[in-house]
Structures are given as structure tokens and as C-alpha cells.
Amino acid sequence: MSLTRGELLRRAAASAVAAPGLAAVEAARAATPTHAQTQPLRVITMGIEWPQGVHEQAQLDLGFPIRLQVVDSRQQIDAVLADPGSFDIFGGYGYQAMRVWFKGHLRPVDTHRIAAWRDFYKLFAWGKLTPGSSCPYGVGDAPFRSVFLSAGTKGLPSSSAPATRTTRIVQWIDERTGRPYGGEPMPRHVVGVPAHFAAESLGYLLDVIPRAPGRVSWGELLNRTWKGRVAVQNEPAVALVDLGRAAETTRIMRFRNVAAMTIPEVDRLVKVLALYRKQGQFRQPWVSFNDVVNLMASKDVAIAPIWPSAAARVAAEGVRIVYAVPPEGYRGSCSSVGISARVPAGPRLDACYAYLNWLHNGYFGATMMRQGYYVANGARLEPWIDTYGASLVDGPFTGAEYRYWYGGRPAPWSLPDVKGVPAIKQGTRREGGSFVARMCRCTAWSSYFHAAGHQARRFREFTGK
Numbered sequence: 215m216s217l218t219r220g221e222l223l224r225r226a227a228a229s230a231v232a233a234p235g236l237a238a239v240e241a242a243r244a245a246t247p248t249h250a251q252t253q254p255l256r257v258i259t260m261g262i263e264w265p266q267g268v269h270e271q272a273q274l275d276l277g278f279p280i281r282l283q284v285v286d287s288r289q290q291i292d293a294v295l296a297d298p299g300s301f302d303i304f305g306g307y308g309y310q311a312m313r314v315w316f317k318g319h320l321r322p323v324d325t326h327r328i329a330a331w332r333d334f335y336k337l338f339a340w341g342k343l344t345p346g347s348s349c350p351y352g353v354g355d356a357p358f359r360s361v362f363l364s365a366g367t368k369g370l371p372s373s374s375a376p377a378t379r380t381t382r383i384v385q386w387i388d389e390r391t392g393r394p395y396g397g398e399p400m401p402r403h404v405v406g407v408p409a410h411f412a413a414e415s416l417g418y419l420l421d422v423i424p425r426a427p428g429r430v431s432w433g434e435l436l437n438r439t440w441k442g443r444v445a446v447q448n449e450p451a452v453a454l455v456d457l458g459r460a461a462e463t464t465r466i467m468r469f470r471n472v473a474a475m476t477i478p479e480v481d482r483l484v485k486v487l488a489l490y491r492k493q494g495q496f497r498q499p500w501v502s503f504n505d506v507v508n509l510m511a512s513k514d515v516a517i518a519p520i521w522p523s524a525a526a527r528v529a530a531e532g533v534r535i536v537y538a539v540p541p542e543g544y545r546g547s548c549s550s551v552g553i554s555a556r557v558p559a560g561p562r563l564d565a566c567y568a569y570l571n572w573l574h575n576g577y578f579g580a581t582m583m584r585q586g587y588y589v590a591n592g593a594r595l596e597p598w599i600d601t602y603g604a605s606l607v608d609g610p611f612t613g614a615e616y617r618y619w620y621g622g623r624p625a626p627w628s629l630p631d632v633k634g635v636p637a638i639k640q641g642t643r644r645e646g647g648s649f650v651a652r653m654c655r656c657t658a659w660s661s662y663f664h665a666a667g668h669q670a671r672r673f674r675e676f677t678g679k
Contacts, residue, residue, distance in 0.1 A: 254281035255565055258290055259305035261503055262523055263410055263549070263573070265632065267609075268581055275575070276568055286501040287449040294319055302566055304406065304552040309355040309451045309660045311406045311550035312375065312383060320552040322363050322403035327567045330574035333591040337653065338408050338548070339400055341387050349654035350543075351389055354455065354473025354661035357408055357548045362386050362401040369396045375661070406550030409573040410587040413544035413652040414660075417520035419513060420534040427645040430538035432456060433463030434517055441495050443516035445509055448499035450673035451662045452545075456519045458483055459542055459658065473661040477668055484672045491676065499677050503527075510535060519545070522586025526632040537586075539646040543657030576603060580611040583619045584632055588649055592620060609634055622648030 261284040273280050283301065285293060291310055294301060298319040304311065314320050325331045337343050341351045341358040351358075359375035362384050370384040383405065388395050418430055422443070435444055435457060446453040458475065461467040466486055469479055490496065497515060500506035506524050509515040511531045520528075520537075528535045551573060553566045572578065576598030579589040589595065596616045603611035615630065617623040624643050628636035646652040663669045 253562075254279040255303060255569055256281050256283065256301050257303040257305050257569075258283045258285065258293060258301040259303075260285065260287055260290060262521060262585075262587075263305060263578075263582065265523065265581055265585055268578065271577055272569070272572055275577075276565075276572055278565060280569070287447070287452075288501075298554065299556045302554050302557055302562070303569060304554065306406070306550060306552070307660060308357055308360040308406070308408075308548050308550040309662050311552050312355065312360050313662060313666065314552070315383065315405045319555050320405060321555045321557065322365055323405070323407055323553060323570070325402055325404055325407075327570075328407055328574070329571050330591040330594070333574075333594050334408065335590060335593065337411075338590065339386060340392075341389065342392075343650060343653055345387075346392050347654070350657050352543075352546055352656045352659050353471050354546075354659035355451075356546060356656075356659045357411075357550075358387055359385055361404045361406070361408070361550065363403040363405060364401070365403045367398060367401050370398055370401070371395060406552035407570050407573070408590040409549045409551050409570075409578075410582045410589050411546070411548035412522050412587050413646065413656050414519065414522065414547045415540050415544050416517055416538040417510060417525040417528065417535050418517040418538060419510070420536050422513075422516040427536055427539040428541065430517075430536075431463050431540050432459040432542055434538075435460040435519075436464050436466070436490060436495065438493075438495065440516050441493070442497065443514070444495055445497045445500050445506070445515045445518040447506075447519055448501045448677065449660075450670045451666075452519065452547075452660045453499065454480070454483065454663075454669060454673055455545060455658055455661055457487055459545075461486060463542055473658050473663075475663050475669070477665050480663065480665070480669055480672050484676050487676050491678075507531075523632070526584070526586050530631045530633045530635065530637060537645045539655070543655045544646075544652065546653070546656035546659040548659070580615075583611075583615065584630060584634075586619070588620070588653075592649070595620070618644060620649040622646075622651060 255278060257280055259282060290306060291313060294314050295317055304314060304320060335343055336345055338357040341356060342349050355375045359373050364382050364384045367384060370386060372381045373383045373385045386394055386400055416430060446456060455473050458469055458472040461483060467483060469475055500509055503524055506518060506520055507527050510528045511533050525535055525537050551570060557563050557566055574591050579595045580599055580603050582589055596613060599611045599616055600613055614626050618625050618629055622644055624641050625638050627640050629638040631637040
């Protein structure tokens with residue numbers, strides 16, 4: 215039997231008791247929006263979590279309008295810091311959310327109001343998908359270092375994440391033992407809630423760089439063979455980590471911690487990069503989803519650190535793009551969706567929590583899956599697809615897709631790409647393998663350094679902006 219999306223929501227609500235997790239989250243929608251909730255919920259975002267159809271579906275499911283302000287990553291921070299009353303929801307990433315929190319512009323998120331919290335992967339709180347495994351924590355602003363707040367806790371140390379500069383962000387897990395500090399319970403309040411996340415790397419054109427994914431390292435960003443066809447993201451918390459790894463791989467520099475560079479290390483790296491830029495190695499940094507898609511789809515750029523969603527879109531345009539599996543490891547990236555400190559208690563705050571809960575429902579998770587992203591409660595996604603997603607009239611999802619994107623299994627037949635077109639060829643596998651294998655290779659995370667202001671200024675000097 216086929217279902218429309220509206221019927222899907224009603225079925226999920228009816229079965230919430232029998233099927234906890236994603237279905238229960240969908241059942242959490244408020245029945246009748248109040249006047250305050252009918253006013254648009256203002257979401258500032260880079261747009262990654264809003265592929266075609268998601269905005270409309272969110273408004274339909276939640277019952278109130280959502281106004282999106284789509285900006286690039288640096289504009290997002292600038293806009294929030296300049297006018298903290300301009301948004302209700304901060305749809306950013308962990309490394310950004312810490313800076314916004316530090317300025318006092320976010321309110322604590324109560325995990326007791328997040329229905330799917332108990333279903334989240336242990337990665338976010340414990341630092342690893344499987345605590346005690348040999349997988350690395352990865353240097354930098356990993357979620358377990360950047361998410362928890364001190365409210366209601368005792369004796370937890372300040373986070374070791376480089377850019378926190380506040381004792382109110384704490385670390386629950388002791389990296390030396392893999393166990394909670396002092397046996398303390400998990401903190402209740404967080405800076406923002408993880409929604410989608412990824413193991414990010416380099417997208418490259420196979421026609422230009424005919425190599426297997428595992429033979430393309432971060433060092434290729436400084437390979438003079440690709441002079442003039444290299445672009446990095448216009449975001450210092452991302453680009454300087456990527457370029458620092460490139461400098462390490464090519465033995466130009468060594469860092470104590472590439473995701474927490476000192477001021478002298480930043481200065482030396484920028485001096486090296488400025489020389490490469492003067493010699494024509496780099497194009498101007500890309501600033502948005504459309505920007506990097508156009509650069510790579512036009513083949514003006516041959517290699518760039520790129521979002522999974524952008525790589526999927528380039529591939530959907532018929533371009534032979536491959537997502538590298540760098541020998542040095544991936545760079546992890548995780549969303550942190552927070553609530554403005556200006557949102558008062560009451561219906562407006564209730565609407566914000568309804569939205570946060572919506573981000574952990576099956577439709578959002580399945581849609582982000584096709585973009586190449588994982589979702590925080592992805593372990594509940596396959597049952598949702600089997601029960602509801604496969605029955606959708608307007609774009610069904612299948613278990614075969616889940617097994618391809620999460621399981622690293624070969625496509626049993628042609629699977630839908632980001633446009634819904636069956637362009638993922640039978641027999642192909644996702645680069646890097648399964649979800650577990652890929653996340654175990656995240657050896658660094660997008661990060662602002664201790665001297666975040668200096669990091670941003672020197673990066674602007676490097677880019678010439």
C-alpha cells in the first residue's frame with residue numbers, strides 16, 4: 215500500500231507506543247498551533263539540511279511556517295553576533311555553536327525534551343561509536359568536547375575543545391580512560407542538538423586525477439600538478455585544518471595539534487600558503503553549496519574539500535567525481551542546532567523544541583541519507599524505511615539505499631541519487647565503506663583554535679579578502 219507524506223505522519227503517530235524512536239518523534243508534533251506558533255519560526259542556516267522538498271515537508275508536519283535565512287558559514291556567525299534577536303533557531307555546526315554560546319546568544323537545550331536523545335549514537339557523548347574501541351577520538355571540536363553544559367553537573371572539567379574559552383562547556387568523558395569523569399551522570403543540558411553529521415574529505419575529478427579514493431591524500435591540495443584547479447572552503451575553522459594536514463602530509467610543517475594551532479603555527483602556515491597562492495595554486499575559496507557545485511560541475515576546479523551533499527549533486531550532473539578516502543583520515547563535521555537566548559519560555563520555545571524533534575524523524579533522516587549524511591539517531595532509520603518510507607507515493611525510500619549509504623554494501627540495482635534519479639549504478643559501493651568504518655577514520659574535526667580571532671584574521675589575509 216502506498217502512502218502520502220501526510221498519511222505517513224498519521225501512521226507514525228498511531229504507532230508511536232509500539233515503535234519508539236523515529237516514529238515516536240514524529241508523533242510529538244503539537245496538535246493545534248497557538249498564535250505564537252503560527253508566526254514563522256526563523257531558522258538561520260547554511261542550507262545543507264534543506265534539500266528540495268524538506269522545507270515544505272517540515273512546515274506540513276509541524277503545522278507552522280518556517281522562514282529560512284540561508285547564508286554561508288562566515289555570514290552565519292557574523293549575522294548572529296551582530297543581531298542576536300534575528301533568529302529563533304541556529305542551524306549551525308559544533309565549531310560555530312561554541313562561538314555563539316560564548317557570546318551568550320544561545321539558551322541551554324534540555325535533552326529531556328528531545329524524544330530521540332536516548333537513541334543517539336554514542337559518538338556524541340562518549341566520543342566513539344563504540345566506547346573502548348580502538349577508533350581515535352580525533353583532534354579538534356568533536357561533539358563530545360563541544361556539546362555539554364555545566365548546569366547541574368559537579369566536578370566535570372572544562373572542555374578541551376580549543377575555542378571554548380568558557381568553563382560552562384564541559385567534557386563528560388575522560389579521554390585517558392574512556393569513562394565519565396568521576397563516574398558522573400551524563401549532563402542534561404547541551405549547547406545544541408546534533409542532527410546530521412559526516413566524514414568529510416576531498417572531492418576530485420576522476421578524469422583529471424585517475425586514482426583510487428584511498429590514494430588521494432590531503433597533500434593533493436598542495437600538489438603543483440593541480441595548479442589553478444584547487445579550491446578550499448571560505449571558512450577558517452575548516453580550511454586551515456585541511457591545509458594544515460596538507461602541509462603535514464607533504465612534510466612542509468608539523469603541528470602539535472593540527473586542529474588547535476598556536477599563533478606561531480598559524481602565522482607560519484599562512485606564510486607558506488600565501489606563497490602557494492601567489493604562484494597560482496588556489497582559486498578563490500568557495501563560499502556556498504551552489505558555488506562549489508558550479509566550480510566542480512564546470513570542471514574549473516579539479517579537487518576541493520567538499521560537503522557530501524555537494525559531491526552528490528555534482529555526481530547527479532553527470533560529472534565523474536569521487537570522494538577521497540585520505541590515508542590520513544577524514545575530517546569529521548557535526549551539526550549543532552541551538553535555540554536563541556532571546557526565545558522566551560512558552561509557545562515560542564515549544565515550537566523550537568518541536569522543530570528540534572522533527573530533525574530526528576524518519577523523513578529528514580532518509581532525505582539526508584541521499585545527500586551523503588548520517589543522522590544522530592540513524593540506527594532507527596532502517597526500521598522506519600521498512601515500515602513507512604518504502605510506502606511513500608512521492609519518492610519512496612528503500613532498505614537497499616540504507617544498506618548502501620550506511621552499510622557500505624554494493625547497490626543491488628540502480629539506486630536514486632540526490633535528485634531521485636536511479637543513477638547510482640548496480641554493484642557500486644560508497645567510497646570508504648560502512649558508516650562504522652568511515653567514522654572510525656575521523657582523525658580530526660572542523661575547529662576554531664584557541665586564538666580564533668587570529669585564526670580568522672590570518673585566513674582573510676591568505677584569501678585576500
